[in-house]
Amino acid sequence: MRRGRFAPTPSGKMHLGNARTALLSWLHMRSLGGEFILRMEDIDTARSRKEWAELALTDLRWLGLDWDEGPDIGGPYAPYTQSERLERYEAAFRQLEAKGSLYPCYCSRADILAAVSAPHGLSSEGPAYAGTCRHLTPAERATRGLHKEPSLRFALPEGQEVIFTDGIAGPQTFPPGSGGDFVIRRADGLYSYQLSVVVDDADMLITDVLRGSDLLDSTPRQILLCEALGLEIPEFLHVPLLNGPDGKRLAKRHGGIAISAHRESGTPPERLVGWLAYVSGLIDRPQPVSASELIDSFDLALIPREPIVVDVPHI
Known part of the structure; x- marks a missing residue:
């Protein structure tokens, strides 16, 4: 069906x-x-x-x-x-955490903008994250954690491009690292759109996602999350x-x-x-x-x- x-x-x-x-x-x-x-x-x-x-x-x-x-x-x-499905997002978050797919990020918005040499981000989410916190040592994380509650980012798989055929926009290829590592849970504990939409579509057995083209460049992120969580990837159609x-x-x-x-x-x-x-x-x-x-x-x-x-x- x-x-x-x-x-x-x-x-x-x-x-x-x-x-x-x-x-x-x-x-x-x-x-x-x-x-x-x-x-x-x-x-x-x-x-x-x-x-x-x-x-x-x-x-x-x-x-x-x-x-x-x-x-x-x-x-x-x-x-x-x-807002009534937070337990489902928490479960998916813990699954990603257990796989080592997440890391804490202590950067402020100003830090992120200062580290950008070229935009290359998502049209809906600003410039690509430069990966500043991805390779911090445990000691460095502990020190930064004394001053700021971190967000948790999804570490994009190294060297993996995302290829899919959109039902309206046609063949799409996103090179490795497109958009940069992205936030899964904000510092205030709010789960991201990227995580919630992937969990919801999977839980509700959605086979076809027809939406506006402003979300086309979010699609590789959602495909990578589906793969990391072992979920079926729906067909995407962007108008x-x-x-x-x-x-x-x-x-x-x-x-x-x-x-x-x-x-x-x-x-x-x-x-x-x-x-x-x-x-x-x-x-x-x-x-x-x-x-x-x-x-x-x-x-x-x-x-x-x-x-x-x-x-x-x-x-």
């Missing part, structure tokens, strides 16, 4: 880019006769809000999307909210982002991007779904259509391979 998911972060109102990813992931699974899972990625509790998680459910249902398992309806792999007329990623500055604003203003959901389908290449003109009407004709090959420039006021 094919199983896909949509996993929003409830750190703000759901916007057009989120909705498009949800729609495409939902259509992908429904067109294959698969199961669609909804998961709330609220691992960063400082930024997440319960009211935004509830609003996301309302917005998704208004768009005509449903799910087979989720935080509101449960399912065999519950809980579906990351190009929506950009505003200025060529930059669609954001609040472009106006009119919150789904709730369209819903509350009386916009018919079919109108918004039709616009999302049009900008995603699924239909040849922006016309009202329900999500369910798009299932039979859905084809990944129709989705553009480059970022899409949109003009929100013309929805």
Whole structure:
């Protein structure tokens, strides 16, 4: 059984880019006769809000999307909210620790920036870590530990490149060390997105991960974690982002991007779904259509391979 998911972060109102990813992931699974899972990625509790998680459910249902398992309806792999799954992340952390895959890092953000000679990092996570703390002696670690609680980093395997074929972006090759050793647990004890998403996808038997292309360069990290933890690697599919007329990623500055604003203003959901389908290449003109009407004709090959420039006021 094919199983896909949509996993929003409830750190703000759901916007057009989120909705498009949800729609495409939902259509992908429904067109294959698969199961669609909804998961709330609220691992960063400082930024997440319960009211935004509830609003996301309302917005998704208004768009005509449903799910087979989720935080509101449960399912065999519950809980579906990351803040309720900390024991699972702790178990995976201990497994990595026992394998010797982790090491303590005492660097501050300023230290990391000062050690960078070239960015070569992840677009979503800043410059690559230079490995400053990777080869500290036990004595050096003990001395630094007197002054700072360390984060724990995953040591990238020496000399290992990561090669995979993305279902939309095509063949991908990441050279050894891409992005640098990355944080698994922060100094304040918060587990990272990279660890939590890998554990969640494995626990929930996710076979297909369709998400935005801004997460494409996170994929090699997640593949390496799957290998280190002995987990199945899902198929990855990264869709190009929506950009505003200025060529930059669609954001609040472009106006009119919150789904709730369209819903509350009386916009018919079919109108918004039709616009999302049009900008995603699924239909040849922006016309009202329900999500369910798009299932039979859905084809990944129709989705553009480059970022899409949109003009929100013309929805």
